[in-house]
Structures are given as C-alpha cells and as structure tokens.
Amino acid sequence: MKTFFKWLIYFIITVVIIAVSYHFYNNWQQQIDEQEKALAPLGQLPENIEPTHYDLTLRVDPDQGTFSGEVIIDVNLKTPSSELWLHSEDITVSTANFITTDNQITPLSFKEMGHSGVARLTSNTELPAQSASIHLVFNGELATDLAGLYLVKDGGLNYAFTQFESVFARMAFPSFDEPRFKTTYDIKLEVKEQHKGFTNTPQIAESQLSDGFKQLTFATTKPLPTYLIAFAVGDLDVVEYANIPTTAIRDKEIPLRGIATKGKGKDLTYALENTADILAELEKYFAIPYPYEKLDIVAVPDFAAGAMENAGLITYREQLLLLGDNPTLDQQRSYASVHAHELAHQWFGNLVTMQWWDDIWLNESFATWMADITMNEWNPDFGFARGMVRSGHGVMKQDIFVDTRQIREPINNNGDIKNAFDGITYQKGGAMLQMLEDYVGKDDFREGVRYHMQRFAFGNATAIDFIDSIEHFTEKQNIKVAFESFLNQKGVPLISVDYQCDDAGVTADISQTRYLPIGARSSSDQTWTLPVCLTLVNNDNNREVCTLLDQPSDTLTIAGAQCPVAVMPNTGGKGYYRWTMPAQKQQSLMSNFGKLDGSEKYSVASNLVAEFRAGRISVSEYLVAIKPIVSDTDWDLVTQPVGEIEFISNNLAGDDDQVKISQYLNSLYDSKLESLGLYANTQADLDDPVATKLLRKKIISLVALTLKQPELLNQLAQMGEEVIGYNKSNQLNTSELDPELLLPALASGVELHGLPFAKAVLAQLENTDDGTLRQQLLTAVARSNDPAVSELVLDTITSLSIRVNERITLLVTHMSRKENQRNVYQWFKDKFSFIELVIPKKYLGYTPMIGSGFCSKEMRDDVEAFFTAKLEQLAGAEHHLSTTLERIEMCSQLKAQQQGINL
Structure with missing residues (x-):
C-alpha cells in the first residue's frame, strides 16, 4: 500500500509539473507570437512585389486528412529587397527558393509570423528588382472548421472541399491572398485513383501515378484572385447535364454539371434544369456572356455559408441544391434566390473584382440587389418583386448602433474583414443601389453597370470607379455625392415631413437627421445627400414627386397639385430612410392605407415599428395601428408585425398584458387561418397559389407554435407522430405528409409531448443524411422552450455526431426563443472552453x-x-459586444418609458 501511495504522489507531482510547464510554455509562445505579429503586415501586403501567375500542384488525400504540393509563383519584384512577404497559415514549408528567369536559385528561409497567416521569406543577399519566381514545397492537414481546404465526412466516406473567401486560401497553399492580386493559374490535382477532383476550369489531361494516385491537369484559368479558387475531391457523384444553350448574347454553349457526395447526384435535377434560364436573365442584364469555360454547381454537406461564388465551380450548402423530385415552395425560392446571387457574382465580383476588402460591398450589395431583379424576371410569381424593399427595411434595425459599420468600412486586419460580411454590406448596400437606381432611372443605371463591366473586365475596380461608371450614363446631378454620403457614413436618415395646401398647390416641408431609437448612444446630428420621393395620395390617382435633399431642411413646392387626402413619404418604399409626420397627417395616411401599393404598405408597417422604438407612439397606439396591416392580403405584409408584437410581449408586458396580447393576436389572425385552411385546396390557392402558400405557412406557424391554439397544435402534432412513427414503428416516413407541413408538424409534436418526442425526433438523424430533412429535424427540436428539451438541445450542440453547420443552426434557433436565453447564456459561460473547440473559430467573434x-x-x-x-480570444468580437450592450440598453430604456397596454 505504501508503494502505491508513493507512486501516486510521484504521479501527482509529475502531472503538476507538466501542467505548470505547459502553462509557462503557452505564455512564452503567446509572447513570441505577439512579437512576431508586430513585425508582420497584418493588413495589406507591401506593394514591392506582385504575383503574375501560379503553377500549382496539389495532392489531396481526404482519407488521411492531409494535403501536400508545390507552387511556383511568377512574381514581379519592383524594388530590391532581401525580405519578401506573402500569406501562409498552418502550412509546413520544406523548400523555399527564389528563381530568376535564367534559373539562378537563391534559397529563402520561410517563417509564418506568430500564427498570423502572414509569412516572411528572407534571403541572405539582397534580391534585385526583376521578374522571377518563388518556388515552395509544402504540406498540411485538412481543416475541420469549414475554412480553407477542409475535411467533410458523409455517408461513411471522406471528402475535401474549400472555402477560401475571405482569407482562407492561405490555409491551402502559400499565396498572395488579397483580391487585388488577380492572376492566372495552372492547376494540377493529385487524387486517389477512385476519387474525382475538380477546380475552376475544365480538366484537359489525366495520368496515372505510381502510388495509387492519379494526376488531373486543368486548363489555365482566367485572371482570378486567390479567394475565388476552389477544389472538390472525393468519390463524388457527377451529373453531366445538357449544355447551357447559346443566346443572343453568347455564341458558345456552356458545359453544365452538378456535383454531390456519393449517392446524392439524383437529387440535383431541379437545380440543374433551372440554371440556364436564370443565367440567361443575367446575361441579358449585363449584355456580356457568362465569363468562364464551364459551370459546375457543387452540393457540400457541411458548409459554413449559404454558398460561394468560386469562378466556374460554385459551392452550396447541399440543402440549396439537393431538392429531390418534390421540392417545397420555400426550397424552390431559397435555391433560386441564392443561385441567382452566386451567378450574378460571376460578373460582379469575379469578372470585376474589388481592390481591397473595404469594397466587398461592390460584390455583395450588387449580387443581393441583382438576385431579386433576376428572380422577378425569371419567375414573377415567386414573390421577389419587393424582396429588396423587405431587406432594406429589415437591415435598418441593425443600422442604429454607435458601432454600426458603414457600407465602405476601412479594413485594417482580418477581424475587420470578417465583420464586413454582414447585413450592412449585403442588405443596406443593396437597398442603397435600389434607391439610386430609382433616382437615376433603370435604363441609365443598367447602362452604367454594363459600361463598368466592360471597362474593368478581368481586372479590379474600386467603389469610386463604379460611381464614375454610373455617372457616365446619367444627367442627374450629385450622383457621386449621394453615393458617398451613404457609403462613408453609418446610420439611417430620418425624414420629417409636413405639408400644407393652398390655391397654388402643395408645399412640403422636409428636414433630416439621423434616426435613433430610445436608448441609442449616437448623435442624431447627421445629414445625407438623399433622394426623397413622396406619394401624394388621392381618391382617383396618386402622384409621385421627388427631390434630392442635400441640406438639413428644404421646402418642396408642387405647383398646381391637387390637395392630397394623405402623403406617403417614401414612394415605393425604395428610399433608405425612416420618416415621421405630425400625428394628424399620420392618421390620414393610415385611413387611406388601401390606396398605397404593396411596397409602400410594407414601408408603412416597418416605419410604425421605428416610430414605436423611438418613443413617438406608445405600445397601445402601435398595436391599434397594425389592424389594417393584418387585414391586408399580401403574404409578407400580413405577418410583418408579429416579430414586434413578440418583442413587446417578451420584454415590455407583464403577465396580464401578455394574456391581452395573446388574445389580441388570436382575434387578428384566427380568421386568416380559417380562410386559408391547412391544405392547398382553397379558392385562394387557385387564384394565387404561391402567395397563398407563403401566407399559409406563416399563419400556421404563428397560430400553432406562437399562440399555441390547442386544436391546430393537436392536429399538427398527430401528423408529426406519424412522420417519425412515435411510440409505434419509430420509422421515419415523410412521404404521406405535405412537405410544407413537415416542420410545423414536428415542432408541434415537441411542443405537445416534450422531451420524449424531442428525443425521438433527434434519433431520426441516424436514419438520414439528407441535409434539408436533418435541418428540419433539428429546427423542430430547437424551437422548444421546454427546460428538459433545452438541456437536450444544448447537449446535442456539443455532440460530435452532428455536422458543424448544424451546431450553428441549433444554437441560433434555440436562442431565438426568449424563454431559453438565460439558460443558454449560462450554459455558454459554463462550457466556454469546450465550445471554443466545437464552434468554428471564424464564428467565435459573433458570440457576444x-x-x-x-x-x-x-x-x-x-x-x-x-x-x-474574452476579447483577446475572439477576433472581431469588440464590434458585436458593443452592439449587444447597446441593444440591451435600448430595450431596458424603452421598457422604462412604457406605461401599460390598453387594447
């Protein structure tokens, strides 16, 4: 026994020594890393060298989780130097040489500086300015966090896919990983004999290697930045679809293929058969042929974003492409919207690329705006006509904080780059383009876009270049000033409008400040150069008048105009601004709500929320004002107030008030559900099937899962029981249920039966690798606010049995329920060190x-x-912490201002 205790003491001492040593080593390593990072250019690389061509050979072995290769980068060294900088992250470089055009070789030492992704190449002698090559031999491990060249396991097989935007190409091969370095590539992939490999261009040769691998050689690319290079490797299904036919714009057919993991290619048909028509709409708009030699669309099982616009090899989260034989309307709309966005990028972003990440809006805003235009042309019935109006008004809720980004935000480091991919870049930028297109005129704006594409084809351009291109085709004044006033300052304008009538016509007094809700930290003292359009509402017809407001206030005189019964201060809802009017004028507008078009109605509904949040109307006034909105027939308008009502109920109402609100909502929406029914067999379905389906889904979810109407909840729960064979076969069977009802049926079952049903739903994950079905199973459980189910959800988030992107789905969905927030927050704090390991590091900055x-x-x-x-551990988190704190402050101050609810 003494011997046992003696060895136990030795063991404990050894463990303590190792732990202390590791602690000191870790601190020492962090100090070294910080010192090295201080020496490295963490923003843009020095301008003394630029790449002109890459010759890349890459061996990818998903089964071993490794890659290796060599790259020869032709460069132009502009000034003599013994120190060169490029990008490389977590890659081992075994050989580094500088090779002149006459084949003189100078060895280089290679070092990544402090795990920064920036590497220094050092020569013992000064290298003269010249054209030469950098030769690097390297190897690394496939990433597991959905960035760079990363590993995916699906159906018992291993695959490698890529996500290089924004700064992750450096994780796959040493490179000059910035958008301004746009060059050609010759690529060879070495893959196992049973595997297939794909990149941006068509394969032109194949040869067998001696070790069970084969080498695939691909055609030289058009000039591309590193972030648009892509690879897919594994035992993949390949669907060789019919070539995209020629058009009036393009005289060559385009080879089209769908690529998916083994066994899933059969579900690509819908995505492939609709690609040609969507692409044709884009070619019509740009008047430029699709710029690349082929088009592959790739369904990736585990993917961080929705999709990525890699030139000629576009990757998608598989739910967006694998739609099977009977896709739901939501699936069709999601596919079409994202597909149009990524295809638009083949011109705006790929053909013409930004110089630096401060102009990422040039890519994303344009593709967001262009997708809605394309979708509306491709299928007018799909409900995209005012998609950008909805998006613009939605993002205004993000554009109120003191640390809100401006559209063209300075980018100084990788954290800034990551934060640039947000609603301000996508939706606010798109809304700004919509507003300025409306001001310039559609035809002139389109001609400016075409001119821009032609000027900078296969090159780079800045925001100023784009504005110059638009100005080239319009006689409207102050276009550049208007653009820049939105690009280079944050916030939402607030337009105050009052008007008077006399015998001479109508006079409108207009002033502007920054819109701010109660509790906001910013100053309202801010102005824009802003297109303002008013609709004069009359009993016979409406009239539009516009002005460019470039002062704090102005007066608009409309000579000879009939005195309107009301004024709508945002014609077509296309202006990126909030507005306010005296109470009597606001009431006149609400009394004539039916005389507005659908987009204007949506703008009114959104603006009522803004007026409430700013304290200019009370809770009770807001709840009464929404009656004509809910009574409307437009699918997106009817349920627009629901989010704000839930906010009021969750945060501002006491127990008695919550009961009142629930009863009030029931009174508003019960009749809607009664007229719609559960199934698509009503007169409304015959008259307008798409809008009716969209509205039905929203109303069913609201009445069953938010209002918990017992009859509907029970009816749906029974459907959910049949789907998973609850307490019977426990076999998954979705074939008998309308796909539109699957999610509410499963979620209703969880609501009614609690933990046992939730466990039964999650158990079905073992029976399917269908990404869409898995997402519905997870979402149905994550919506629950049952404490026991919540514990199950949190355990599942940290389980290694689900995909990485599924963890994000679970967490975000579960947090969206007010009742779960404290519990999830405490869990997050308790489990933080483990969560850091299972959530991709690129997402950790969002965790505040x-x-x-x-x-x-x-x-x-x-x-x-x-x-x-935790800020030092969470790159980019400062911004999200600041806005989170301000959001809480706004809510608490709004709560303090409100004095009860009267309905």
Missing part, C-alpha cells in the same frame, strides 16, 4: 450576440463582464 435578447441592466453588466475578459 448570445446576450442580445436581454432587457435589463443586470444582464447588460453580466454580458459586458464576461465577454470583455
């Missing part, structure tokens, strides 16, 4: 948003204390 649903000073201070201590 986990506190954004709180509404008290106590929780605000708790969130600040916890995350402030």
Whole structure:
C-alpha cells in the first residue's frame, strides 16, 4: 500500500509539473507570437512585389486528412529587397527558393509570423528588382472548421472541399491572398485513383501515378484572385447535364454539371434544369456572356455559408441544391434566390473584382440587389418583386448602433474583414443601389453597370470607379455625392415631413437627421445627400414627386397639385430612410392605407415599428395601428408585425398584458387561418397559389407554435407522430405528409409531448443524411422552450455526431426563443472552453450576440463582464459586444418609458 501511495504522489507531482510547464510554455509562445505579429503586415501586403501567375500542384488525400504540393509563383519584384512577404497559415514549408528567369536559385528561409497567416521569406543577399519566381514545397492537414481546404465526412466516406473567401486560401497553399492580386493559374490535382477532383476550369489531361494516385491537369484559368479558387475531391457523384444553350448574347454553349457526395447526384435535377434560364436573365442584364469555360454547381454537406461564388465551380450548402423530385415552395425560392446571387457574382465580383476588402460591398450589395431583379424576371410569381424593399427595411434595425459599420468600412486586419460580411454590406448596400437606381432611372443605371463591366473586365475596380461608371450614363446631378454620403457614413436618415395646401398647390416641408431609437448612444446630428420621393395620395390617382435633399431642411413646392387626402413619404418604399409626420397627417395616411401599393404598405408597417422604438407612439397606439396591416392580403405584409408584437410581449408586458396580447393576436389572425385552411385546396390557392402558400405557412406557424391554439397544435402534432412513427414503428416516413407541413408538424409534436418526442425526433438523424430533412429535424427540436428539451438541445450542440453547420443552426434557433436565453447564456459561460473547440473559430467573434435578447441592466453588466475578459480570444468580437450592450440598453430604456397596454 505504501508503494502505491508513493507512486501516486510521484504521479501527482509529475502531472503538476507538466501542467505548470505547459502553462509557462503557452505564455512564452503567446509572447513570441505577439512579437512576431508586430513585425508582420497584418493588413495589406507591401506593394514591392506582385504575383503574375501560379503553377500549382496539389495532392489531396481526404482519407488521411492531409494535403501536400508545390507552387511556383511568377512574381514581379519592383524594388530590391532581401525580405519578401506573402500569406501562409498552418502550412509546413520544406523548400523555399527564389528563381530568376535564367534559373539562378537563391534559397529563402520561410517563417509564418506568430500564427498570423502572414509569412516572411528572407534571403541572405539582397534580391534585385526583376521578374522571377518563388518556388515552395509544402504540406498540411485538412481543416475541420469549414475554412480553407477542409475535411467533410458523409455517408461513411471522406471528402475535401474549400472555402477560401475571405482569407482562407492561405490555409491551402502559400499565396498572395488579397483580391487585388488577380492572376492566372495552372492547376494540377493529385487524387486517389477512385476519387474525382475538380477546380475552376475544365480538366484537359489525366495520368496515372505510381502510388495509387492519379494526376488531373486543368486548363489555365482566367485572371482570378486567390479567394475565388476552389477544389472538390472525393468519390463524388457527377451529373453531366445538357449544355447551357447559346443566346443572343453568347455564341458558345456552356458545359453544365452538378456535383454531390456519393449517392446524392439524383437529387440535383431541379437545380440543374433551372440554371440556364436564370443565367440567361443575367446575361441579358449585363449584355456580356457568362465569363468562364464551364459551370459546375457543387452540393457540400457541411458548409459554413449559404454558398460561394468560386469562378466556374460554385459551392452550396447541399440543402440549396439537393431538392429531390418534390421540392417545397420555400426550397424552390431559397435555391433560386441564392443561385441567382452566386451567378450574378460571376460578373460582379469575379469578372470585376474589388481592390481591397473595404469594397466587398461592390460584390455583395450588387449580387443581393441583382438576385431579386433576376428572380422577378425569371419567375414573377415567386414573390421577389419587393424582396429588396423587405431587406432594406429589415437591415435598418441593425443600422442604429454607435458601432454600426458603414457600407465602405476601412479594413485594417482580418477581424475587420470578417465583420464586413454582414447585413450592412449585403442588405443596406443593396437597398442603397435600389434607391439610386430609382433616382437615376433603370435604363441609365443598367447602362452604367454594363459600361463598368466592360471597362474593368478581368481586372479590379474600386467603389469610386463604379460611381464614375454610373455617372457616365446619367444627367442627374450629385450622383457621386449621394453615393458617398451613404457609403462613408453609418446610420439611417430620418425624414420629417409636413405639408400644407393652398390655391397654388402643395408645399412640403422636409428636414433630416439621423434616426435613433430610445436608448441609442449616437448623435442624431447627421445629414445625407438623399433622394426623397413622396406619394401624394388621392381618391382617383396618386402622384409621385421627388427631390434630392442635400441640406438639413428644404421646402418642396408642387405647383398646381391637387390637395392630397394623405402623403406617403417614401414612394415605393425604395428610399433608405425612416420618416415621421405630425400625428394628424399620420392618421390620414393610415385611413387611406388601401390606396398605397404593396411596397409602400410594407414601408408603412416597418416605419410604425421605428416610430414605436423611438418613443413617438406608445405600445397601445402601435398595436391599434397594425389592424389594417393584418387585414391586408399580401403574404409578407400580413405577418410583418408579429416579430414586434413578440418583442413587446417578451420584454415590455407583464403577465396580464401578455394574456391581452395573446388574445389580441388570436382575434387578428384566427380568421386568416380559417380562410386559408391547412391544405392547398382553397379558392385562394387557385387564384394565387404561391402567395397563398407563403401566407399559409406563416399563419400556421404563428397560430400553432406562437399562440399555441390547442386544436391546430393537436392536429399538427398527430401528423408529426406519424412522420417519425412515435411510440409505434419509430420509422421515419415523410412521404404521406405535405412537405410544407413537415416542420410545423414536428415542432408541434415537441411542443405537445416534450422531451420524449424531442428525443425521438433527434434519433431520426441516424436514419438520414439528407441535409434539408436533418435541418428540419433539428429546427423542430430547437424551437422548444421546454427546460428538459433545452438541456437536450444544448447537449446535442456539443455532440460530435452532428455536422458543424448544424451546431450553428441549433444554437441560433434555440436562442431565438426568449424563454431559453438565460439558460443558454449560462450554459455558454459554463462550457466556454469546450465550445471554443466545437464552434468554428471564424464564428467565435459573433458570440457576444448570445446576450442580445436581454432587457435589463443586470444582464447588460453580466454580458459586458464576461465577454470583455474574452476579447483577446475572439477576433472581431469588440464590434458585436458593443452592439449587444447597446441593444440591451435600448430595450431596458424603452421598457422604462412604457406605461401599460390598453387594447
């Protein structure tokens, strides 16, 4: 026994020594890393060298989880130097040489500086300015966090896919990983004999190697930045679809293929058969042929984003492409919207690329705006006509914080780049383009876009270049000033409008400040150069008048105009601004709500929320004002107020008020459900099937899962029981249920039966690798606010049995329920060290948003204390922490201002 205790003591001492040593080593390594990072260019690389061509050979072995290769980068060294900088992250470089055109070789030492992704190449002698090559031999491990060249396991097989935007190409091969370095590539892939390999261009040769691998050689690319290079490797299904036919714009057919993991190619048909028509609409708009030699669309089982616009090899989260034989309307709309967005990028972003990440809006805003235009042309019935109006008004809710980004935000480091991919870049930028297109005129704006594409084809351009191109085709004044006033400052304008009538016509007094809700930290003292359009509402017809407001206030005189019964201060809802009017004028507008078009109605509904949040109308006034909105027939308008009502109920209402609100909602929406029914067999389905389906889905979810109407909840839950064979066969069977009802049926079952049903739903994950079905199973459980189910959800998030992107789906969905927020927040704090390991590091900077649903000073201070201590570990988190804290402050101050609810 003494011997046992002696060895136990030795063991404990050894463990303590190892732990202490590791602690000191870790601290020492962090100090070294920080010192090295201080020496490296963490923003843009020095301008003394630029690449002109890549010759890349890459061996990818998903089964071993490794890659290796060599790259020869032709460069132009502009000034003599003994020190060269490029990008490389977590890659081992075994050989590094500088090779002149006459084959003189100078060895280089290679070092990644402090795990920064920036590498220094050093020569013992100064290298003269010249054209030469850098030769690097390297190897690495496939990533597991959906960035760079990463590993995916699906159906018992291993695959490798890529996500290189924004700064992740450096994780796959040493490179000059910036968008301004746009060059050609010659690529060879070495893959196992049973595997297939794909990149941006067509394969032109194949040869067998001696070790069970084969080498695939691909055609030289058009000039591309590193972030648009892509690879897919594995035992993949390939669907060789019919070539995209020639058009009036393009005289060559385009080879089209669908690529998916083994066994899933059969589900690509819908995505492939609709690609040609969507592409044709884009070619019509740009008047430029599709720029690349082929088009492959790739369904990736585990994918961080929705999709990625890699030139000629576009990758998608598989739910967007694998639609099977009977896709739901939501699936069709999601596919079409994202597909149009990525295809638009083949021109705007790929053909013409930004110089630096401060102009990422040039890519994303344009593709967001262009997708809605394309979808509306491709299928007018799909409900995209006012998609950009909805998106623009939605993003205004993000554009109110002191740390809100401006559209063209300075980018100084990788954290700034990551934060640039947000609603401001996509939706606000798109809304700005919509507003300025409306001001310039559609035809002139389109001609400016075409001119821009032609000027900078296969090159780079800045925001100023784009504005110059638009100005080239319009006689409208101050276009550049208007553009820049939105690009280079944050916030939402607030337009105050009042008007008077006399015998001479109508006079409108207009002034502008920055819109701010109660509790906002910013100053309202801000102005824009802003197109303002008013609709004069009359009993016979409406009239539009516009002005460019470039002063704090102005007067618009409309000579000879009939005195309107009301004024709508945002014609077509296309202006990126909030508006306010005296109470009597606002009431006149609401009394004539039916005389507005659908987009204007949506703008009114959105603006009522803004007026309430700014304290200019009370809770009770808001709830009464929404009656004509809910009584409307437009699918997106009818349920627009639901989110704000839920916010009021969750944060501002006491128990008695919550009952009142629930009864009020029931009174508004019960009749809607009664007229729609559960199934697509009504007169409304015959008259307008798409809009009716979209509205039915929203109403069913609201009445069953938010209002918990017992009859509907039970009816849906029974459907859910049949789907998973609950307490019977436990076999998954979705064939008998309308796909539109699958998610509400499963979620209703969880609501009714709690934990046992939730476990039964999650158990079905073992029976399917269908990404769409898996997402529905997970979402149905994650919507629950049952404490026991919540514990199950949190355990599942940290389980290694689900895909990485599924963890994000679970967490975001579960946090969206107010009742779960404190529990999830405490769990997050307790499990933080483990969560860091299972959530991709690129997402960790967003984690302060986990506190954004709180509404008290106590929780605000708790969130600040916890995350402030973690900021060094969470790149880019400062911005998200600041906006989360301000959001909590706004909620708590709004709550303090409200004095009960009267309905």
